[in-house]
Amino acid sequence: MIGQSRPPIAAPHLRTDPWWALPITVVIVLGSFLIYSTWAAFQNAHYFAAPYLSPFYSPCL
Known part of the structure; x- marks a missing residue:
C-alpha cells in the first residue's frame, strides 16, 4: 500500500455538469x-397593512 499512488488521468476532471449553479443560486x-x-428593518415605515404586520417589527401596541 505504501508507495502506490493513483494512476494519472489525462482529463483534469470527469464532471461536465455545471455543479457551481446551485451554490451560486x-x-x-x-x-x-x-x-x-436589513433595509426593511432600518426603513421604519410601511410595516403595517391591516390585518398584517411585517415580521421585521414588533407588534403595534
Whole structure:
C-alpha cells in the first residue's frame, strides 16, 4: 500500500455538469434576503397593512 499512488488521468476532471449553479443560486438568494431584510428593518415605515404586520417589527401596541 505504501508507495502506490493513483494512476494519472489525462482529463483534469470527469464532471461536465455545471455543479457551481446551485451554490451560486443559494448565495444570491440568501444574500438578497439579507440585504432586503436589513433595509426593511432600518426603513421604519410601511410595516403595517391591516390585518398584517411585517415580521421585521414588533407588534403595534
